[in-house]
Amino acid sequence: MKKAWLLSAAICASLVSGCGLADTPNELMRAPSADGDQKSINQAVMQFLPAGSQLAVPLHPAEASAVSLQDLNGDGTPEVVAFYKSEKTDYEIGVLVLSQKQGNWQKLTSFTGIGNELDYVSFHDLNGDQIPEMLIGLGGGDGLNRELSVYSITDDKTAELMKQPYSVMAVGDLTGDKQTELALVLHDHSNFTSKAELFGAKDGQIAKLTEIALDGYVNGYEQALIGKASPTQNALFIEAGVGAHSAATDMLLWENGTLHNPLVKVEGEMDLTFKPYPLYSEDINGDGIIEIGTRTQPPGTEELAMVEIPWISSYFQWDGKTGLGVGAGVVLLAFALSLLMAKRIVDPIEDLTNAAKQMAEGNFTARAPKRYDDEVGTLADTFNYMAAEIGKNEKLKNDFISSVSHELRTPLTSIKGWGETLLSGGLEEPEETMLGLEVISKETDRLIGLVEELLDFSKFQSGEMKLSRELLDLREILDDMHVQFAIRAQEKQIDFQLALPSAPLTVMGDRNRLKQVFVNLLDNAFKFTPKGGTISVTATASEGRLTVTVADSGEGIHPNDLPHVTEKFFKGRSKLSGSGLGLAICKEIIQLHKGGFLVNSKQGHGTSIMVELPLALGPEENFPAS
Helix, strand or coil, X not given: CXXXXXXXXXXXXXXXXXXXXXXXXXXXXXXXXXXXXXHHHHHHHHHHCCCCCEECCCCECCCCCCEEEECCCCCCCCEEEEEEECCCCCCEEEEEEEEEECCEEEEEEEEEEECCEEEEEEEECCCCCCCCEEEEEEECCXXXXXXXXXXXXXXXXXXXXXXXXXXXXXXXXXXXCXXXXXXXXXXXXXXXXXXXXXXXXXXXXXEEEEEEEECCCCCEEEEEEEEEEECCEEEEEEEEECCCCCEEEEEEEEECCEEECCCCCCCCCCCCCCECCCCCCECCCCCCCCEEEEEECCCCCCCCCHHHCCCEEEEEEECCCCCEEEEECCCCCCHHHHHHHHHHHHHHHHHHHHHHHHHHCCCCCCCCCCCCCCHHHHHHHHHHHHHHHHHHHHHHHHHHHHHHHHXXXXXXXXXXXXXXHHHCCHHHCHHHHHHHHHHHHHHHXXXXXXXXXXXXXXXXXXXXXXCCCEEEEHHHHHHHHHHHCHHHHHHCCCEEEEECCCCCCEEEECHHHHHHHHHHHHHHHHHHCCCCCEEEEEEEEECCEEEEEEEECCCCCCCCCHHHCCCCCCCCCCCCCCCCCHHHHHHHHHHHCCCEEEEEEECCCEEEEEEEEEXXXXXXXXXXXX
């Protein structure tokens, strides 16, 4: 009953406060916010990124992207700006700027900064020249101050206009002059000092307009926001962590060239913006004015621990003087209604909790009953789907362990048997000795192949697989494969065909990994193609894409197995199936090359596998834009 009462009070608070559920997480990679050939831009960025680099998405603001289109030099044509991290070091962030000239993307400039996280990226005109500058904030991790650099591009040259440390920052029109200002809040933990600095345009330069001292004895600053405090006055809202979990808000106004806080705490009185737990300022009711969040303790909860109190969230607007007035205050609804709604939530949540505990104890058949067709019911459906998938994966894992154990036992048994035979005097028969050594060698190669597949799978699962990219002609790899498998084709009397265009098939890829893919595909083709059959390798290039098809006239794949052959650990019905990792690893390698992997098969007629890769259409300095 205690849980239901607490939840009912919380529901009351949320109903009347107008609070909504949090938005879904932002996508890792967003498209540039301008019209253009997205495919061309992505290809150009990947072409010019240093080998082994990964695109980096800024932490702030929420709409920031790893790749953006911005006109940084005022010529009316946007540049591509991409941010990345190098595999060489964890403490370096790279910036790549591409420009479009005569229909081609070219590298305009690139540079790096020191930091292991890309905290902030935006583009704003701070010096009043009507051309946006790049604002890039780099950090060293939680609890450490960050450093903001502002860059401009003039005559294809990059200049750093300013560099300042900060804890949190905000960009917007604080002074009301319709120009963009930059506010930096800096907290010095060592010296117990804090300040807010305001920068803006002055005589065509970025200049410090003013600064104000803040409370240096806070735990830190969590957020800064520039917005309307009233219909006619803008303000800088700064959220500070005060105690172990408490917080407060500073509201700074611009007046007569200085910043001041009309809500500053009066000696001997309670801070108007104090709250026992953080509640950030925002425009909660959509009227364009920022409200300051506070938390109120409901009556009758004095005996509860802090973490059990259903704090009522309230939002208040500045009253235009020294207090908080009109706001989105919260009142309690009827207790009976809230208790009913709490029960509709508490009971299904308890069902979910019990089912989760059973799963944690190893019972993967546990399911949560769906009581209502609402959000919690949807959660129960999602949980049950997750439980079913975990059960499938558990069965797949157990089957895989059994399969791998068998795969390991068979060659080890042969090796041990022949080893004991040779040790017991088999060396006296040269023919038998050579036969035994050949079996041991083949079975050892089989074991090495299985172990290498397991190691590759482990790297893919942990995200540690790296590509050593270089410009290469894929015809060389395919020609080598034709030579390598020619003897095997003769032994099995298989018609092994290779059809390649005369023009180079240039791709940006990892030579060894691509070779691994085609060795695996051809090995499978020879394994499943009977004596007298046909195996062909063909390559075609069209519209910037290269397609290599490996086809055979073998036994084919059962229709029920076909959708799953590239799944990890999956073994088909054929007795010739291997560990269940080969095709899964091939597909992962091709996807790392930004390519496609498609399996077609008809049982009794053979299998064809198409590998698609992006062509490298030119040298790095002249990569086509479309």
